[in-house]
Amino acid sequence: xxxxxxxxxxxxxxxxxxxxxxxxxxxxxxxxxxxxxxxxxxxxxxxxxxxxxxxxxxxxxxxxxxxxxxxxxxxxxxxxxxxxxxxxxxxxxxxxxxxxxxxxxxxxxxxxxxxxxx
Numbered sequence: 001x002x003x004x005x006x007x008x009x010x011x012x013x014x015x016x017x018x019x020x021x022x023x024x025x026x027x028x029x030x031x032x033x034x035x036x037x038x039x040x041x042x043x044x045x046x047x048x049x050x051x052x053x054x055x056x057x058x059x060x061x062x063x064x065x066x067x068x069x070x071x072x073x074x075x076x077x078x079x080x081x082x083x084x085x086x087x088x089x090x091x092x093x094x095x096x097x098x099x100x101x102x103x104x105x106x107x108x109x110x111x112x113x114x115x116x117x118x
Contacts, residue, residue, distance in 0.1 A: 009097065009104070013058075013104050013105065013108050014108070016056050016057055016059050017105060017108040017109060019055075019057055020071065021109070023051055024051075025047075025049075026047065026073045026081075027109075028073060028080040028081055028110065029079060029080050029081075029113060030112075031081070031109075031111040031115070032081065032082070032083050032084070032117065033084045033087055033102070033115070033116045033117060034083060034085055035118040036118075038117055042072045042074065042085065045081060045083070048073065048074035050071070050073075052069065052070050053070060053086065054069065056071075060088045062087060062092065063092050071084060071085070082109065087102065088101065
């Protein structure tokens with residue numbers, strides 16, 4: 001049986017994913033979490049759609065200066081890609097759930113490959 005917290009997380013993830021899916025046409029199979037200094041990577045994508053994290057229901061907020069705070073969907077070499085521009089650090093919230101939320105979102109969107117950079 002799922003806990004109340006797990007049920008709440010599941011509801012929030014569904015709400016976030018529904019919002020994101022209403023904004024994109026690309027089905028991402030690959031997700032990349034960009035580390036500092038790698039923001040230029042999104043310029044190599046085609047047919048991009050950028051979503052400000054502040055607009056996504058239930059999505060945790062990044063507070064680190066220099067983190068753009070957006071999801072960028074695009075294509076590269078025929079592959080649908082989701083790029084996390086900005087990420088949530090544990091020291092920002094002290095909450096593991098917030099740190100893992102983007103990974104859960106990627107899974108809800110059908111991502112099969114996750115690349116983490118730093």
